[in-house]
Amino acid sequence: MKIFLRYFLLPAVTLLVGISIGLVIRDIPKFSMDYNIKITDVFSIILTFGIGVFIPLLVKKLIDDKRTKNAHLFEELSGFSKMTVNIHDYMQDVYNNKKILVKDKDYINIQMDLLGKEFNEFHAFMMENCPKQATDYLNELKTCYIEYWQISTSIEVIGSSIKKIDDKTFKAICEKYTEMNKRIRRIKTEIIKH
């Protein structure tokens, strides 16, 4: 029964309905068909079709490009953030242990040096690719980073007579670290906004 409905009755009904609609349209004077097509009409149809296809594709490409660019910027920010977190965690451990050894001082010194190299590349990349609105925050981040380096490699941390990081110095280190993270979040906000 299903086969009969699907393969015989449904096509027959469709055919009859189609013929009926055709007859009705043909007999209504409002619907007159001009079978002569101008060459300009052909171009017009092709152009309309082209625009119809091209515009959504272009919009999609622009959205995808922006999404990819933002993903790259976030990746750069996360990479730098991760390095600062690692160094800061190390300093926190040293502070909690209430003891700083020569190897700790060397490690901090080396890591801060490497972070400086990383920051240089990161900052140049971000300045080139970030929205203009984030430029001020990037410059603030540079100052915050230099201040973080300044306190983290100061005589209060790596001086030869220093046996532990004192509370005052560690508080200052944490403040600079927080300032850096604050700027990173602001840069992220600007990237999302634009």
Place this chain on the structure above:
Amino acid sequence: MEIKDTIIIAKEFGDTAGARDYDDGDYSGKEFYDKFLLPRFNKAVEGKYALLIDIDGFWGWPSSFVSGSFGLLSKEKGAKIVLDHLEFKCDSNPMKIEKAKYIISNPEKK
């Protein structure tokens, strides 16, 4: 200003930075200041030329070393004259130049 003298720190002084003062061990900022930076800087000022500080190949750049050398020079002579007569070169890590200039401009800060 024309550069007529260059201190290649890694070659003339040592390849690793120490801390600030002599009591902090070898290669301190103060040692660099006394033996290299101050005399050569004074000559540069007298001769009205710039002194190039080449930092490439110098391992580490702790703020205690920088403040013990460039920060001290800035305190003694003034930030403007120091920045006028010093040029820096560090292709491997240009942030070191920014850091040195920051310390010279803010010598009182730690």
